[in-house]
Amino acid sequence: MPNKKSGEQNLGIMIKTLLKNRSLSMRKLSTITGIDTATISRIVNNKQQAKPSHLQLFADHLGVPVAILFQAAGYDLELNEKNTPSDILDSIDTIQEILVSSNFLDHQFNLEKIHQELAKYEQFALTKEGEQKILEEFETKVEQVRGAGPFINELNEMYKSFCEENNPIEKRAILGSVLLYFILSTDIIPDYVFPFGYLDDCLAVQIGLDRLSKINKMED
Incomplete structure (x- = not known):
């Protein structure tokens, strides 16, 4: 089960950052994922808990490791075989992009x-x-x-x-x-x-x- 207090706000910030950096609207994300726009809006604004199926679709279409979204949503789980350290290594540009654009860090990570x-x-x-x-x-x-x-x-x-x-x-x-x-x-x-x-x-x-x-x- 996800930890709502520690998770939802972080997930909302992350999705907003990814949408902005990819010049996508919530409506466009809705079109490509099949998730209702209102549902995406509620998830992004911390008014609805994201389901695992939502997170998988977000990961597939926003180009970010799904394990990162699960952690941002507050799920307490380890990476499965599909999401290994090597996958994260390959996604370093995306991780750096989120960190810098969201002002999580005041310097560039590399x-x-x-x-x-x-x-x-x-x-x-x-x-x-x-x-x-x-x-x-x-x-x-x-x-x-x-x-x-x-x-x-x-x-x-x-x-x-x-x-x-x-x-x-x-x-x-x-x-x-x-x-x-x-x-x-x-x-x-x-x-x-x-x-x-x-x-x-x-x-x-x-x-x-x-x-x-x-x-x-x-x-x-």
Whole structure:
């Protein structure tokens, strides 16, 4: 069930922003989605709760990951197989567009900032201090976020891999940098920017997985 207090206002702002940036009216959105204009207006103005079917149609026609709309509407759920971190990575331009146009952030968000933060943590991850921080604080941080989020399963697997003694230094550095990013809360997108607060962690995970995948291909 959605959390109405935390959700509906955010969803309304998001849809208004997407419509404006795509030069669409509610009437035009009604035509392409088949949802009655009055229904769209009530959803946008926080007078009616959006159904999952509404959110899916909005996502399909406004070019935004459906999981983001579900979170904006206050639904407490993890991403399904169709909405993976990779999908969000591919939609970074849309996410940036919403953040900037809605004044959620006072600066432009881009992937380079996440790359820079991860690079800073790579060497630290290979030190005794960095390793100790990961081993002592990772599980606590997972508990703090209540094990929720589309990236938690990937982080748990990365943590298990980091703990393996036979990992090459390059892989260990990549794994450690992502885990430290998560633990130390170096949020490029602040957590209070609902529903985007988790996205930089999610993107950091995907960046790390992509790098590990390239290393594995080279080893094959």
